[in-house]
Amino acid sequence: MQLFDYFRSSASYRVRIALNLKGIDCEQIGVNLLKGEHKGDEHLSRNPQGFVPALALDSGEVLTQSLAIIEYLEEVYPDRPVLPTDAAERARVRSLAQLIACDIHPVDNLRVLKYLTGELGISEEQKTRWYQHWIEEGFAALESRLSDAATGQFCHGDTPTLADICLAPQVFNAQRFNVDLTPFPHIMAVYQHAEALDAFRLARPENQPDAN
């Protein structure tokens, strides 16, 4: 298996955490977004969206979309599960993951920011406010959801799940863009527990071979 990723990509960061949690060996190949390698024919043949991550299986098939990749890993490598067994609990974990992966992350994606500053000509200050706004709005809802009894050291109980896999990269981004995180004590408690694990720490952008 080969993971095509980029050190700073949040979606790649998620897959790296999942691979680490499950102890799956995988060759990591950097696709340099700054050099435009994701828009080259080679990468577009892997993923017509031109996004990372892409996971090339030994069969030659290439999987895309971080959550779909992690669900695949969960099904093929069921040890050290990242989803609970009960259907309603699985739904809770997936919904927390999707709150981040559908409703926060894509709106703050680089291609969206580029459209805002390019086509729409907004200022750097307006761009930063945009970025922070969607994190603050999403985190307010996430904080409320994490205040229920199903939350433990992690988003769901005391072991990491798909929800934490999405939470950690989003907190990383929030810190990078100076979002005030003091209103989100439940989120930050989970983040501290996650960062204490090698699986999460080793997946951080600065610890990747293509980091610069």
Next chain:
Amino acid sequence: MQLFDYFRSSASYRVRIALNLKGIDCEQIGVNLLKGEHKGDEHLSRNPQGFVPALALDSGEVLTQSLAIIEYLEEVYPDRPVLPTDAAERARVRSLAQLIACDIHPVDNLRVLKYLTGELGISEEQKTRWYQHWIEEGFAALESRLSDAATGQFCHGDTPTLADICLAPQVFNAQRFNVDLTPFPHIMAVYQHAEALDAFRLARPENQPDAN
């Protein structure tokens, strides 16, 4: 079970299709977004995000996020499956669904459009271009992905899956905003097959009790 939805919500539309495909009886309760009912305490207690759909189980638990809800329905009502059995095929279907549900739909969401016209003061014309741009970009990648041999009458083979459940509402939105769909023959062929089924047709916004 009770589905809290809104006739025009695309995410609700997805869950309605899934319920119809599986033949699951479910009471439908409209949450009027125009009247701000989604921001009221009653709905926020169901979903702190204030979004629809929300599925209230007979146990009292409330599930949110359309894809998490549909995965739950798939696990609890496995008849008439909306995911294949093979793990790599499931990943293909989920990635097609997420291409739409993560990378197109949230960027064109009403709350985002409101921020653009409110906080950023963009024109109606710029808003329409924004809306069309993200559909066109996403559909170009989706069209390319659907050109492979795994596509049949539907996105994956000849029976509807989670991918089609996401595709139909997105095409509906594209038509509503006058996106030129002629460059996307694979997408439109799938859409025609989907619309031929009662499960899809009866889930359309105009066929809901709260439609106006």
